[in-house]
Amino acid sequence: MNKFLIAAVLATAGALSTQAQAKLQVFACEPEWGSLVQELAGDKIDVDVATSALQDVHQIEAKPSLIAKLRRADLTVCDGAELEVGWLPMLIQQSGNQKIASGAGSFMAASQIVTLEKPTQLDRANGDVHPEGNPHVQMDPYRMLTIAKALDARLAQLDPANAAAYQQRFADFSTRWNAAIKRWTAKAAPLKGRNIVVHHNSWIYLTTWLGMHEIGSLEPKPGVPPTSAHLASLIDITKSSHTLAIVRAAYQDPKASNWLSEHSGVTAVSLPFTVGGDAQSKDLFGLYDSTIDKLLALTKSPSP
Amino acid sequence: MRRSLLTVCVMFALAAPVFAATPPTQKKIQQLEARIKALEANAAAMQKQTADALAALQATRAEVEQIKAHQDTAIAAAQTAPAESAAIAAAPPQTAPAGANGNAFNPAMSVVLNGAYAHGSLDPDRYYRAGFALGGGSGPPAQGLSIAESEVALSANIDEKFYGQLILTAQNDKSQDHIGVENAFIETTALPNGFGVRAGRFFSDIGYLNSHHAHTDNFYDRPLAYQAFLGSQYGDDGVQLRWLAPTPIFLEFGAEAFAGNNFPSGGAAHSGVGVYTGFVHAGGDIGDDTSWLAGLSTLHSKAKGAEDGFSGDSKLYLADGTLKWAPNGNLKDGGVTLRGEYFVDDRNGLYTAPAELQLGQSAFDQTWNGQRRGGYLEAVYRINRTWEAGYRYDKLWADRTGPYASEFDPSRNSVELSWLNSEFSLLRLQFSRDVPNPFNVDNILTLQYQVALGAHGAHAF
Numbered sequence: 001m002n003k004f005l006i007a008a009v010l011a012t013a014g015a016l017s018t019q020a021q022a023k024l025q026v027f028a029c030e031p032e033w034g035s036l037v038q039e040l041a042g043d044k045i046d047v048d049v050a051t052s053a054l055q056d057v058h059q060i061e062a063k064p065s066l067i068a069k070l071r072r073a074d075l076t077v078c079d080g081a082e083l084e085v086g087w088l089p090m091l092i093q094q095s096g097n098q099k100i101a102s103g104a105g106s107f108m109a110a111s112q113i114v115t116l117e118k119p120t121q122l123d124r125a126n127g128d129v130h131p132e133g134n135p136h137v138q139m140d141p142y143r144m145l146t147i148a149k150a151l152d153a154r155l156a157q158l159d160p161a162n163a164a165a166y167q168q169r170f171a172d173f174s175t176r177w178n179a180a181i182k183r184w185t186a187k188a189a190p191l192k193g194r195n196i197v198v199h200h201n202s203w204i205y206l207t208t209w210l211g212m213h214e215i216g217s218l219e220p221k222p223g224v225p226p227t228s229a230h231l232a233s234l235i236d237i238t239k240s241s242h243t244l245a246i247v248r249a250a251y252q253d254p255k256a257s258n259w260l261s262e263h264s265g266v267t268a269v270s271l272p273f274t275v276g277g278d279a280q281s282k283d284l285f286g287l288y289d290s291t292i293d294k295l296l297a298l299t300k301s302p303s304p
Numbered sequence: 305m306r307r308s309l310l311t312v313c314v315m316f317a318l319a320a321p322v323f324a325a326t327p328p329t330q331k332k333i334q335q336l337e338a339r340i341k342a343l344e345a346n347a348a349a350m351q352k353q354t355a356d357a358l359a360a361l362q363a364t365r366a367e368v369e370q371i372k373a374h375q376d377t378a379i380a381a382a383q384t385a386p387a388e389s390a391a392i393a394a395a396p397p398q399t400a401p402a403g404a405n406g407n408a409f410n411p412a413m414s415v416v417l418n419g420a421y422a423h424g425s426l427d428p429d430r431y432y433r434a435g436f437a438l439g440g441g442s443g444p445p446a447q448g449l450s451i452a453e454s455e456v457a458l459s460a461n462i463d464e465k466f467y468g469q470l471i472l473t474a475q476n477d478k479s480q481d482h483i484g485v486e487n488a489f490i491e492t493t494a495l496p497n498g499f500g501v502r503a504g505r506f507f508s509d510i511g512y513l514n515s516h517h518a519h520t521d522n523f524y525d526r527p528l529a530y531q532a533f534l535g536s537q538y539g540d541d542g543v544q545l546r547w548l549a550p551t552p553i554f555l556e557f558g559a560e561a562f563a564g565n566n567f568p569s570g571g572a573a574h575s576g577v578g579v580y581t582g583f584v585h586a587g588g589d590i591g592d593d594t595s596w597l598a599g600l601s602t603l604h605s606k607a608k609g610a611e612d613g614f615s616g617d618s619k620l621y622l623a624d625g626t627l628k629w630a631p632n633g634n635l636k637d638g639g640v641t642l643r644g645e646y647f648v649d650d651r652n653g654l655y656t657a658p659a660e661l662q663l664g665q666s667a668f669d670q671t672w673n674g675q676r677r678g679g680y681l682e683a684v685y686r687i688n689r690t691w692e693a694g695y696r697y698d699k700l701w702a703d704r705t706g707p708y709a710s711e712f713d714p715s716r717n718s719v720e721l722s723w724l725n726s727e728f729s730l731l732r733l734q735f736s737r738d739v740p741n742p743f744n745v746d747n748i749l750t751l752q753y754q755v756a757l758g759a760h761g762a763h764a765f
């Protein structure tokens with residue numbers, strides 16, 4: 001009797017574990033990585049995306065639902081560079097899942113590339129300082145390609161049975177992506193040399209790629225909410241610099257950028273920032289299309 | 305010399321972006337990349353690479369980066385060249401591994417500083433709580449200026465299987481400094497299937513607040529029920545086994561065994577293992593805006609001469625619930641946290657009066673069989689990044705018979721307003737109207753600062 005019970009339990013456990021091994025479980029911290037891994041793996045994997053484009057990923061609540069998702073993950077794909085430091089390490093610890101704590105199961109996008117804005121001085125008096133550089137890497141298509149390649153290799157490493165499929169999908173993605181880069185770069189030519197004021201320093205990779213210039217930030221220091229005194233100090237430079245736009249991400253409160261827009265005459269614009277940030281940004285291609293279209297539209301309207 | 309060469313490259317690239325991929329620049333890029341490779345090889349060979357070599361490597365990389373950034377269409381045209389991504393791909397030695405430095409493996413260190421001014425309208429010497437003993441972290445806050453509880457936390461992975469944490473606290477009690485060991489435990493990190501084991505000194509995972517450090521609380525002091533039934537917070541030397549179920553919602557089970565040195569237990573007559581606990585926590589999301597966490601816990605103790613004079617079996621049952629609501633879950637920008645916990649405390653044993661009350665024989669000794677209850681409800685409204693306001697209602701239900709018999713049930717209302725300058729610092733003003741017994745009201749005002757420095761901490765849900 002007991003033997004039957006044990007056999008039944010073992011059989012069930014075996015069935016459950018093979019079922020669990022059927023597909024690689026990926027936990028994407030941000031929508032851009034959910035989208036990228038989807039491009040590279042399609043239905044070979046299951047993806048949980050932890051956050052949405054309408055959330056501030058610097059400040060995520062360590063929700064119990066995320067612990068449950070990390071418990072079953074084989075791979076986490078995140079920005080890294082300490083962007084998720086306030087919530088991810090604690091969640092991983094609570095999940096007790098060693099696979100994703102470090103090593104092959106932990107993929108940090110910012111570690112695959114050279115980051116910009118690496119601080120020379122680490123002092124929190126300078127705001128929310130990221131020792132490994134600016135973590136908002138998703139708006140540079142070249143870096144994205146490098147990251148995609150590294151991520152594809154990681155997928156193949158963790159799931160060798162599907163390695164050929166991952167390789168083939170990366171080849172397909174990189175062809176489409178390179179074609180898109182050509183299209184985006186040509187289309188964005190009028191943006192070159194233009195100045196923007198940003199809400200948070202999350203656009204440096206985009207501006208570096210397109211040859212744009214960031215002339216001010218609504219946050220007095222990275223991560224410090226805009227103050228009225230600081231906004232007032234931006235009026236003159238915004239007015240006098242032939243500024244294209246005051247740029248915020250979809251998740252950011254429009255109050256500050258609208259205020260500066262009213263006082264400087266420069267249009268405030270909300271850019272998607274990540275997949276799902278607006279109706280057009282259904283995937284990475286849509287994200288770039290929408291971002292460039294929204295900025296280009298402003299070059300056509302009469303500037304002050 | 306190298307700088308000027310690079311400057312020329314950059315200027316060339318800036319001046320003629322369209323032709324940037326023409327042979328001369330391409331050649332220079334190749335040269336620069338060759339230099340990167342050389343520097344890398346050099347660094348690898350030398351092992352003890354100097355900071356200069358690394359800086360030069362970084363600088364060269366940055367220059368290449370800049371040239372590429374301005375190549376625009378040229379790069380797009382030359383997309384097939386694999387060199388493109390090589391320049392922005394991170395080389396392994398991004399930062400120096402600091403092998404020569406003995407501090408490289410130092411644990412993450414963080415410091416919490418906490419101080420307060422408190423004023424209660426009632427003389428602390430005249431304060432008593434009808435139906436409940438005071439002491440062991442319960443009672444009104446210390447009057448005047450004090451460092452409430454400041455602490456130093458050290459933590460790190462020990463190896464591939466263990467994690468360790470040590471937290472030392474500094475407290476001032478009646479002008480005496482106390483350094484205490486709040487946490488000193490090791491924990492497994494590599495057990496399969498969601499299991500975890502912890503051993504050492506730690507706060508029990510029963511209820512919601514018990515495992516949370518006081519500096520993450522929404523109010524200056526712990527709820528009355530925590531004070532009455534757990535001496536504010538139950539931590540002890542023990543072991544814990546946890547299991548996280550493989551379910552779509554968060555579902556965690558756990559059991560603990562503790563020495564039983566601290567209230568509500570006490571005495572070592574139980575051969576060093578006197579407290580057993582069990583708990584289950586569950587949590588999940590309701591749409592994008594709402595998350596919840598709930599739990600049921602129990603703590604069984606075989607006490608011998610506990611702080612409240614109890615010897616015998618005590619059973620404590622707790623139910624806790626937390627609900628957080630914020631548009632799109634962005635709680636730091638505005639939202640509401642609701643929390644409540646409910647306690648039932650069952651005693652079956654003997655009461656022994658404290659020595660100073662004993663008149664020759666144990667005149668006050670008596671059997672203690674009874675039940676007391678307590679709970680609190682709190683609501684915290686996060687107004688924006690900078691401001692937060694909260695209200696809490698506390699209630700205790702005394703036993704009508706037994707050594708602490710009382711017809712009166714203590715209660716308290718508290719409101720707080722917090723100014724959060726950043727994730728790392730806050731000032732909190734709190735007013736409490738405490739009615740501890742039928743004859744007194746204590747109006748308590750506290751102004752508190754609380755800061756965290758060092759390693760970036762993370763707050764549990």
Ligand SMILES: [Zn+2]
Pocket residue numbers: 058136200201202
């Ligand atoms: Zn940021």
